[in-house]
Amino acid sequence: MPKMRAVQVSRPGGPFEIVEREIPEPGPGSIRVKVEACGICHSDSLTKEGNYPGVTFPRVPGHEVIGVVHSVGPGVAAWKTGERVGLGWNGGYCGYCESCRQGDFFACRTATYVTGITSDGGYADYAIARAEAAARVPEGLSAVDAAPLMCAGLTTYNCLRNSGARPGQVVAVLGLGGLGHLAVQFAAKMGFKTIAIARGQDKSSLALTLGASQYIDTRAQNPAEELQKLGGAKVILATVTAADAMEAAIGGLGVNGTLMIIGAVGSLTVPSLLLLRGRQSVKGWYSGTSIDSQDTLEFSVQSGVRSMNEVLPLEKVNEGYDRMMKGAARFRVVLTTGN
Ligand SMILES: [Zn+2]
Ligand SMILES: [Zn+2]
Secondary structure, three states, X not given: OOXXXXXEEOOOOOOEEEEEEEOOOOOOOEEEEEEEEEEEOOOHHHHHHOOOOOOOOOEOOOOOEEXXXXXXXXXXXOOOOOOEEEEOOEOOOOOOOHHHHOOOHHHOOXXXXXXOOOEOOOOEOEEEEEHHHEEEOOOOOOHHHXXXXXXXXXXXXXXXXXXXXXXXXXXXXXXXXXXXXXXXXXXXXXXXXXXXXXXXXXXXXXXXXXXXXXXXXXXXXXXXXXXXXXXXXXXXXXXXXXXXXXXXXXXXXXXXXXXXXXXXXXXXXXXXXXXXXXXXXXXXOOOXXXXXXXXXXXXXXXXXXOOXXXXXXXXXXXXXXXXXXXXXXXXXXXXXXXX
């Protein structure tokens, strides 16, 4: 049997092991993807540490996967070998439950498929995916460029386009890391008056280069007051994973404004009186399904939005993962297989 390389975790909290495995065969409704690149996402730590319900071991992480369809299982009408595809967090859905029939495929009630959690992900030469979980990758995007768009890009793009903000309105992006540096670009390209909020003056020029019209340094300025000077934000997109940073900014919402949360924090204290006086809301956003990823990729080609990446070969997974966990990466780490 032909073999492949895979980076697996054998137990919760265990190390990455580079192992040789048999190349898996796609079952009914599935495809085999020859992986070219896979981004490292903070959520991969859920796999590594065993902190996600239903994760079993050994498991190969990775849900920012770009590659080529290498083999098609029985009953797959959507894909042919050789087509470029991307795989994200959502690993598929049943299509017949009530959520799916309402169009809320992300909330499928009968099937909880998560790439790199319930099935092996993209830290490998090949990955198996359900056909409906694959997104078409347009020409004009390299595998390395496309990979981080499958989670970091998808989450920020899909959140912004569903946020209710209209062109010209104030949209603040809280945090300027892997998610935030994409969110600022998307928000600016969507025509929002884009305000970047982060810590430290050193990020100011980057924020403006990415398309922000103003930068708020929370070490020197009060973000809520600064946003109120602009009339209040229609949307604050919180990409950070710190509750205190969100709490410091939420007072910057305008009338009917929404704090959109895509970074998980344990719990958050919100000023209820302010919320009800301004008819404001706090909302979480699920990244999206394969069609949302596909739209993200298309929009990125059309508008020139790109992730800034550090690229490492698969064998250097430890180095890449450590840089991501320490917040040292500028701004996403992408593993390449050489395939
Ligand atoms: Zn992710
Ligand atoms: Zn369903």
